[in-house]
């Protein structure tokens with residue numbers, strides 16, 4: 001199902017575990033920071049609305065989405081129950097978009113495979129700035145909200161597994 005058919009901010013609050021017992025690490029890319037700040041706010045608000053304590057949310061900034069890999073790896077080493085990697089990659093004139101997107105998706109996948117702390121992929125990969133705006137609090141909702149809910153659910157799954 002494409003995002004156009006599912007608002008990213010919609011979720012059933014009754015199905016979300018209470019997040020007060022968890023600590024979260026959020027790594028935020030500085031590239032396209034109008035987008036990544038909106039994604040961060042969506043994620044932060046969703047975590048707090050579901051019980052997370054502000055003192056249990058750690059934020060680190062990295063230069064770009066490619067650095068989300070290293071930043072998330074180091075965040076996994078902190079005493080957190082889940083990590084959210086936030087980035088916005090927008091197609092330019094060259095193939096660089098393809099290499100960044102592939103590297104980040106594969107790198108974050110590897111962190112999930114090789115380590116115990118789940119890392120949530122909150123990286124928008126858009127053709128245009130408008131597509132990014134639409135998914136960072138615009139008409140399609142906020143990917144950060146979706147990522148926060150995923151982080152809570154995965155922290156709960158890890159606790160129970």
Ligand SMILES: Nc1c(NC[C@H](O)[C@H](O)[C@H](O)CO)[nH]c(=O)[nH]c1=O
Pocket residue numbers: 029031032063064065066067087088089090091092100
């Ligand atoms: N073009 C975008 C980038 N490019 C920068 C890379 O992510 C990386 O920081 C650089 O190659 C140095 O290692 N990053 C984004 O997050 N979004 C873009 O649209």
Ligand SMILES: CC(=O)[C@@H](O)COP(=O)(O)O
Pocket residue numbers: 089090091092093094095096097098100
């Ligand atoms: C995703 C990128 O690295 C890209 O936005 C950079 O733009 P360009 O391909 O025009 O150098």
